[in-house]
Amino acid sequence: MSRPGGSAPQRDTPVLTERGGVRKAAILEAALRVIGDKGLAGLSMRAIATEAGLPLGALGYYFKTKDDLILEAFELHTRREADRVLAAFAGVGSGDHADDVAEHLTAFIRHGLTEARTSLVAEYEFLIEATRRPDLARVSRAWRQALQIQVGHVASRLGSDDPETDAEILLSVVAGLEIDHLSTPLDPSTTQAIRTALRRTITRLGLRGDAERP
């Protein structure tokens, strides 16, 4: 509070007026793009600045260190992705058949492997890095837990007799399918294989909303 002699403009956290907030957001978006297509190994402050179209010096004003920036980028990603998952499952109701649910999930994965590929790769970069950084691990755990609760509700709606386990299985299958097909361009036959796997999983788990409910 009272630091008389200091002329240091650097605060712990910038005040973030409207004007500044736009720039901060642009930096985080740029960072997510760079992480997605060059990896955390290829992530440099200079690369972010170039991607965002800003001078290098600008980054130091909004983020104390590179690690802070990475953490905030991950938080932004999870917030955004949670919304997307929520929206994807909002349409899945108790009137749907197993195949409808499978189709929803197939579209979800297909989107991640094509239009949103950069974002998906960034996501896994974060998840792996979370193995080594407690701050990222906290975000990762919270996000994963929120996801499992959401999917658990959906499973429940679809007549699961063990929603928690089914949520774990579904989340794992989706994550596994994503990872396993990240190194390959997504051709139609691959999409079909993903659809088949999802249909079988959902059918065998007995997830269909048209079942009788108590």
Place this chain on the structure above:
Amino acid sequence: MSRPGGSAPQRDTPVLTERGGVRKAAILEAALRVIGDKGLAGLSMRAIATEAGLPLGALGYYFKTKDDLILEAFELHTRREADRVLAAFAGVGSGDHADDVAEHLTAFIRHGLTEARTSLVAEYEFLIEATRRPDLARVSRAWRQALQIQVGHVASRLGSDDPETDAEILLSVVAGLEIDHLSTPLDPSTTQAIRTALRRTITRLGLRGDAERP
């Protein structure tokens, strides 16, 4: 062949006598360890040299570039891991029940998340990097294909009516469970959750060797 003036000792590939091979292997092992606990972002030639207990200059003799080294490390890892998977499934016979199979897989995952955690993290580092490097992508695809064939045979032995799809589902579930639990220390309740998910998956897929076979 005939490069008269050149005194360059650097070949495309060193001849690798017994003497040299030991060192090369030590370098690759060191690289795998460093990738596992500092990530590809934290991987430097100096870090590898230190981990291997060798001078920095030694690395240049066996690997033309850092990227070459990473590729060979990945190849080594997939070779080793393929053997491990093969061994893990060698014990799964048509006499096993669904719970036996689940127990095998649970132990497999538990081992990866504890004793072999470094190796598992390195594996996912490679898989993500393969998104950006065609040479790594080739290795990744070949490995994944070999895995699927192996697991498909096992599924077949266990009475699957669609071994290929079941292999894809099983591999995805295992990969997903690994990733989802990498950021968390593996406590007993987590192990139990993994076991439950695997049991349910295998049971619902109808994978049990004691079923009648043609």
Place this chain on the structure above:
DNA sequence: GAATGAGTTGTACGTTCGTTCAAGTTCCGG
């Protein structure tokens, strides 16, 4: 219209990086 503070930037610091290489040692066939 001066003062205050947020926002902005070019530059420069010290460090670490991948790679190269001349000079050396060790090994082994002839």
Place this chain on the structure above:
DNA sequence: CCGGAACTTGAACGAACGTACAACTCATTC
């Protein structure tokens, strides 16, 4: 025991890195 090939090494190169900061512009307030 000699000659060449395999192997080893420490030092050095330019490039890229994260971070810090003095100097600057701009908007807002009194």
